[in-house]
Amino acid sequence: MKKTLALIQMNVVAGDVEHNYKHVVELLDEAMQSNPDIIVLPETWNTGFHPSEDLPNLADPDGERTKALFSTYAKDHNVNIVAGSVSVLKHDQVFNTSYAFNREGRVVGEYSKMHGFTPAKEDKYFAGGTHVGHFELDGIPCSTVICYDIRFPEVVRMAALPGTELLFVPAQWPTMRLRHWQVLNEVRAIENQLFLCAVNGCGAVGRVQSTGHSALFDPWGTNLLEMDTTEGVGIVEIDLSTVEDIRNKINIFRDRKPELYTL
Ligand SMILES: NC(=O)CCC(=O)C(=O)O
Numbered sequence: 001m002k003k004t005l006a007l008i009q010m011n012v013v014a015g016d017v018e019h020n021y022k023h024v025v026e027l028l029d030e031a032m033q034s035n036p037d038i039i040v041l042p043e044t045w046n047t048g049f050h051p052s053e054d055l056p057n058l059a060d061p062d063g064e065r066t067k068a069l070f071s072t073y074a075k076d077h078n079v080n081i082v083a084g085s086v087s088v089l090k091h092d093q094v095f096n097t098s099y100a101f102n103r104e105g106r107v108v109g110e111y112s113k114m115h116g117f118t119p120a121k122e123d124k125y126f127a128g129g130t131h132v133g134h135f136e137l138d139g140i141p142c143s144t145v146i147c148y149d150i151r152f153p154e155v156v157r158m159a160a161l162p163g164t165e166l167l168f169v170p171a172q173w174p175t176m177r178l179r180h181w182q183v184l185n186e187v188r189a190i191e192n193q194l195f196l197c198a199v200n201g202c203g204a205v206g207r208v209q210s211t212g213h214s215a216l217f218d219p220w221g222t223n224l225l226e227m228d229t230t231e232g233v234g235i236v237e238i239d240l241s242t243v244e245d246i247r248n249k250i251n252i253f254r255d256r257k258p259e260l261y262t263l
Contacts, residue, residue: 001241003138006036007214007234008084009227011203012172014048017058021046021069027233032077034235038137041084042170042201042214043147044096049172050205051125059087059094067099067107075105080137084170084199085113085146093127098144098170100135109135113146114155122148132159140166140240147171150184150198153191160192161253165243169198175211175229182213182226189217193246193253195238202231219246 008027013019024045031039043049046066047058060066066086074081085098096116100109112129116122132155134143143159150156150169159167167188173181181200189196196217201210212229216236225236247253 006031071105
């Protein structure tokens with residue numbers, strides 16, 4: 001099964017929610033010109049990542065605005081959308097939440113980032129999610145982790161375990177750790193034998209620059225797409241039969257010994 005993915009590397013304007021909701025539709029329209037099967041967005045594209053005291057006022061209450069926008073867009077355009085992540089206000093707490101929409105416009109996936117990036121005080125401003133989620137898009141088993149989560153092999157393995165073939169990693173990853181971004185994404189694809197679609201933001205927030213370099217790795221670790229540092233839409237085709245191919249040749253999911261992995 002072959003699928004075309006559109007990676008939207010968006011320049012998010014921190015704190016300008018109205019601009020970001022308007023601009024995201026322009027980028028969706030640009031992505032649709034390539035007739036993709038799945039569109040993917042970066043992390044916290046509604047508010048920007050760098051947290052401030054204003055975050056609860058900027059966050060989307062219960063994700064309603066985001067869900068309404070993407071449900072309608074996905075259904076009207078017959079496309080699956082992994083809507084990156086957005087800042088969502090739930091019961092007086094803000095979560096960094098990713099929603100996935102199928103072609104019918106149904107919310108099929110919801111995941112809130114588990115690991116707040118403590119160097120940026122994300123854990124102070126955002127509440128953490130407690131479990132990974134799994135969903136299907138066009139019959140493909142999928143899962144999502146968000147940015148800093150990729151540093152935690154345990155959570156990515158949990159995301160991979162139920163047969164996940166396509167993992168999404170929306171992010172706002174800075175230039176100063178570009179090499180970590182590239183290596184971690186490649187390694188997580190190899191060690192979990194899945195396609196990994198990593199979509200970063202771009203542009204500056206204060207002194208911190210999101211580095212772009214959105215990328216697609218296949219289960220062998222082959223880099224099928226790497227974008228530059230500027231805003232745009234990256235298009236890539238994946239062949240899902242590669243997952244079965246590698247798992248037949250080197251079956252790590254059969255060979256692993258979780259009963260021995262205790263201290
Ligand atoms: N948005 C983030 O989670 C940033 C993570 C990061 O910069 C890092 O892990 O390094």
